[in-house]
Amino acid sequence: MADGDALLELAVSIAREAGEMLLAKRPARPEVLATKSSPTDVVTVLDRAAEELIRTRVRQARPYDAILGEEGGETPGLSGPSGEGGVRWVVDPIDGTVNFLYGLPDWAVSIGVEVDGEIVAGVVHNVPRAEIFTAVRGGGAWLAGERLRCNTGVPLSRALVATGFGYGAERRRVQAEVLADVVPVVRDIRRGGSCAIDLCSVAAGRVDAYYERGANYWDWAAAGLVAAEAGARIAGLNGKPANPELTLSAAPGLFEELHDLLAPLDPERG
Numbered sequence: 618m619a620d621g622d623a624l625l626e627l628a629v630s631i632a633r634e635a636g637e638m639l640l641a642k643r644p645a646r647p648e649v650l651a652t653k654s655s656p657t658d659v660v661t662v663l664d665r666a667a668e669e670l671i672r673t674r675v676r677q678a679r680p681y682d683a684i685l686g687e688e689g690g691e692t693p694g695l696s697g698p699s700g701e702g703g704v705r706w707v708v709d710p711i712d713g714t715v716n717f718l719y720g721l722p723d724w725a726v727s728i729g730v731e732v733d734g735e736i737v738a739g740v741v742h743n744v745p746r747a748e749i750f751t752a753v754r755g756g757g758a759w760l761a762g763e764r765l766r767c768n769t770g771v772p773l774s775r776a777l778v779a780t781g782f783g784y785g786a787e788r789r790r791v792q793a794e795v796l797a798d799v800v801p802v803v804r805d806i807r808r809g810g811s812c813a814i815d816l817c818s819v820a821a822g823r824v825d826a827y828y829e830r831g832a833n834y835w836d837w838a839a840a841g842l843v844a845a846e847a848g849a850r851i852a853g854l855n856g857k858p859a860n861p862e863l864t865l866s867a868a869p870g871l872f873e874e875l876h877d878l879l880a881p882l883d884p885e886r887g
């Protein structure tokens with residue numbers, strides 16, 4: 618069965634358990650275990666342990682589902698690549714690893730569940746703040762029993778805009794060039810350190826918009842649904858779905874204004 622509510626219930630219980638494990642095992646000074654795409658792209662023992670725990674729990678409950686995780690990659694379900702009934706779990710075991718490393722209170726366990734390529738349920742558990750954002754497609758976005766609604770009617774000039782910087786010097790140079798065009802025309806910028814939490818902040822009206830060049834699917838899979846269910850648009854440039862080239866989210870209106878500012882970035886425009 619691939620019912621969104623049932624999938625969400627399981628995702629929430631797994632995200633809670635992973636969060637408890639991470640809080641219990643996080644040493645005062647976690648150590649970098651390895652670097653990945655660049656020296657700034659770090660992974661700790663606990664990123665891997667949390668993903669392992671999440672994979673184990675998914676396997677126990679739903680052995681036929683496929684799993685995509687930041688640390689472990691793609692694992693087919695027992696019955697084939699897309700899992701039985703097309704269910705695939707999209708996992709970021711710690712979104713905000715650098716915050717986790719430094720003891721900053723914004724990192725999250727993020728779990729989205731796809732059916733036939735579309736996310737139908739998502740949970741983002743901001744563990745240090747004990748906040749659990751959830752959404753089921755068509756059922757709204759929720760935090761602590763309250764339905765979330767993004768801010769509407771905010772012009773670009775008054776928008777508080779969250780963004781992020783992926784890893785790698787060249788990518789960051791481009792991100793900085795983009796930022797140079799955005800900072801002068803908005804209220805201010807926030808760089809919280811977790812794409813998933815940034816998108817949930819759009820949903821909760823804690824920021825007005827979020828954009829990032831270089832985020833990955835597991836960063837936004839769950840939180841993109843939370844933002845969408847709170848009334849925000851989430852997409853890439855020029856009608857494309859959100860993608861690593863650009864992930865942009867805001868209420869309609871502000872979305873278009875930011876989109877027009879960022880559109881010259883589209884590599885297809887030459």
Ligand code: IPD
Binds near residue numbers: 811833
């Ligand atoms: C990162 C965070 C960060 C974003 C990066 C992501 P990680 O994820 O979401 O805010 O700017 O693009 O890679 O590595 O902490 O899971």
Ligand code: CA
Binds near residue numbers: 658687714
């Ligand atoms: Ca990472």
Ligand code: CA
Binds near residue numbers: 687709
């Ligand atoms: Ca991430």
Ligand code: CA
Binds near residue numbers: 687710711712713
């Ligand atoms: Ca991560």
